[in-house]
Amino acid sequence: MSKCRSVTSLLVAGLFAACLEQSTDAAEHSFTYPTTYDSGRPIAIEREQELRTTIPPDGFGLPEGQGTFTEGRAIYASKCQACHGDALQGTAVGTALVGGRGSLSSDSPKKTIESFWPYATSVFSYIRNTMPTIAPGSLTDEESYALMAFILASANIISTDEVMHKDTLAKVRMPNRDGFVPDDTLDIEVPMAGD
């Protein structure tokens, strides 16, 4: 037992000495955070456009392509109507897309694309990124533009002959465009499109 102990103490003493030695060496190590980490890799320039999935109100990043009311009506019938209803009125599983104008100051505000959404670009991004919910992100840019043409015309925001593309979509003025106020605790400006 005593032999064991002495071996152990020898080992401990040795380790201790090694530690001491290390701590002497430590002066030559740097224990500071670097100013740069050179972390990650550059994103290939051609991927930039594909990353722009949230389109701001001024339309920056809107893709090429276009769509019409008639094209949109056909896409809506096959991919959207089951949830949002044949008259865009909503069902138990999908929200109403039209109606509700003038209801926001009432006791039961009806919040639809027509009555509430302040920017067409937000609707476009949301549709293109997430719809239909059973196949999210499956709509092409052209299909998304066509659906915008169909929905906005159905909501009497544009006429049925207006073609939606990157130059026209951001210019659409939504009925509730001025219906939002930044929280008064926000210490930063909220620039709006066209301001």
Place this chain on the structure above:
Amino acid sequence: MNPGQFKTPPTLPSRRRFIFGAGGLVIATAAGGETIASGAKQYAVPDDPRKQPGRPANDDDGYGVRSQFARTHRVGGPSWALTPIQDLYGTITPSALHFGIHHAGIPTIDPEKHRLFIHGMVKRNRELSMEDLLRLPRVTHTYFLECSGNTSSSWKEPRYNDIQMTHGQMSNTEWTGVPLRIVLQEVGLDPRATWVVAEGSDAAMMSRSIPLSKCLDDALLAFGQNGEELRPDQGFPLRLLLPGYEGNTSIKWLRRLEVTDRPHMTRMETRGYTDTLPDGRSRQFSFVMEAKSVITFPSAPMILDGRGFYEIAGLAWSGSGRITKVEVSADAGKHWTNARIEGPVLPKAFVRFRLPWQWDGRAAVLQSRCVDETGQVQPTQKELVESRGAKSFHHYNAIQQWGVNAKGEVSNVQV
């Protein structure tokens, strides 16, 4: 969560009887005597555990499971799960009980394939792997997360007679991650940049515009939850964590950060998480969660087991900083007594408060109100509705009242 998601009252958890307070023994009995023991393994129970060798330590395949007698559980539906705050003892929410509100389900993500893209108004666009992120300096902090829709059912009347339904959209966690500041400094910010759009890798591509000042302050790229990897329902492998901000802005399954000079007005910051005012306009970018507290014991639908001593216990928190005071009233707000706040008192984190109470067996109305270090005082329901109207859905932080009747039954009241 989104307005309208609570249209149908979900199945309530079993009526809890004889609950001896947070910090004590909890016995829950499900309707019809059925027991709930999710997350546990069932073992034969010996008459005398001293007379039989126990099971081996490695019987759990290397990941522990809870007791087969534990009953604490979340309640929820396909897109939401609520934390059983009435059954939790301290301030930390176990990862398996963290609340979750999901906008298109919980994705399954291979961390080796996951990437974080940082682009926009930066000098050097960057694509980071999880391996890259794990090489960077990290910090660990405890912060609460609360959905801005927490307690949204109480704007007009006490709708749910169950604290898990009223207050279950909040949790408190020790998070570990890389300060977002470090990564943003790496990519070289354009001096005109003022916002950052954060986007998740779920099917909702959940996205929010965040002030750059917040991103450079205490924001985290979090991968650790209570000492281990994030749970899938909390964003595995990577989430944004914005201390004190409404929960949805802490984007789960974080995939993309776009530095910009204006908010992108995503669905969730226009149609989604906005607060409609009496004149029909809607408040937008109401990020910070207000000072709030709630008594978790006793709370609805508990039943007190006769008159006598009870230790009132609850939680208080503020998105603006530390809690400095919690007061409790048992007489519908006529008199208030300072509760004992247990330390450490951390900014933007839950504190536990306690106060001894001798129940005389007569009807009582229990409530708590808190004050934070910025001087914010938790309002009454009446004060809140006066300032904001009753059309809002989010950011309800009013004082919660629990009525106790002579039978000891605790219910959700507004008196």
